[in-house]
Amino acid sequence: GESVGLHLPTLSVQEGDNSIINCAYSNSASDYFIWYKQESGKGPQFIIDIRSNMDKRQGQRVTVLLNKTVKHLSLQIAATQPGDSAVYFCAEALNTNAGKSTFGDGTTLTVKP
Amino acid sequence: SQTIHQWPATLVQPVGSPLSLECTVEGTSNPNLYWYRQAAGRGLQLLFYSVGIGQISSEVPQNLSASRPQDRQFILSSKKLLLSDSGFYLCASTGTASTDTQYFGPGTRLTVL
Numbered sequence: 001g002e003s004v005g006l007h008l009p010t011l012s013v014q015e016g017d018n019s020i021i022n023c024a025y026s027n028s029a030s031d032y033f034i035w036y037k038q039e040s041g042k043g044p045q046f047i048i049d050i051r052s053n054m055d056k057r058q059g060q061r062v063t064v065l066l067n068k069t070v071k072h073l074s075l076q077i078a079a080t081q082p083g084d085s086a087v088y089f090c091a092e093a094l095n096t097n098a099g100k101s102t103f104g105d106g107t108t109l110t111v112k113p
Numbered sequence: 114s115q116t117i118h119q120w121p122a123t124l125v126q127p128v129g130s131p132l133s134l135e136c137t138v139e140g141t142s143n144p145n146l147y148w149y150r151q152a153a154g155r156g157l158q159l160l161f162y163s164v165g166i167g168q169i170s171s172e173v174p175q176n177l178s179a180s181r182p183q184d185r186q187f188i189l190s191s192k193k194l195l196l197s198d199s200g201f202y203l204c205a206s207t208g209t210a211s212t213d214t215q216y217f218g219p220g221t222r223l224t225v226l
Contacts, residue, residue, distance in 0.1 A: 034215070036217075041220075043217030043218050043219050044217045046215060046216070049214075089156055101157075101159070105156045106156055
């Protein structure tokens with residue numbers, strides 16, 4: 001079966017620096033990938049997504065990169081702010097059903113002032 | 114965008130007692146609905162999903178059941194709770210299109226003692 005994992009469980013960055021959170025997936029059939037942000041005690045919040053026919057997608061201060069060759073996904077956050085401190089999850093979905101996603105265990109991002 | 118309501122926010126129940134968690138969705142019609150469970154420090158595990166009234170698919174064998182009595186109402190139940198049922202339960206919703214964003218509710222923290 002598929003599995004989704006994150007390379008590092010924690011990441012600490014200085015305010016204003018760029019952050020890069022990585023994720024590996026194992027199912028080459030996955031065609032939809034999502035990044036979520038979860039603050040303590042709250043539900044996950046959609047950040048950005050990317051489909052398998054794309055390599056890069058940009059949002060506001062965030063960029064997702066997809067490398068299908070090595071089954072790797074990354075989330076880049078520009079000019080990281082204290083409000084970005086949270087747990088970040090990557091998820092993959094099969095059959096283009098966004099809800100039936102397989103989640104990794106998350107990376108905790110801490111932004112130091 | 115959609116708004117998802119869940120209640121209660123927190124719940125402490127004894128082993129062997131019944132459970133009923135409710136989720137309602139605003140801002141959309143005929144959504145796909147999902148129940149996830151999140152163990153402490155881990156990612157989300159999909160428990161059930163529903164594509165319509167009375168249509169429930171179970172993703173993992175467990176002590177829980179789900180029902181969808183109305184289009185925008187999704188209920189998670191148990192007849193007898195186990196200690197292992199403790200966790201953070203999240204309801205989620207997507208539209209029916211594969212490109213629709215998944216929205217999460219605020220979650221219910223369940224502790225079984």
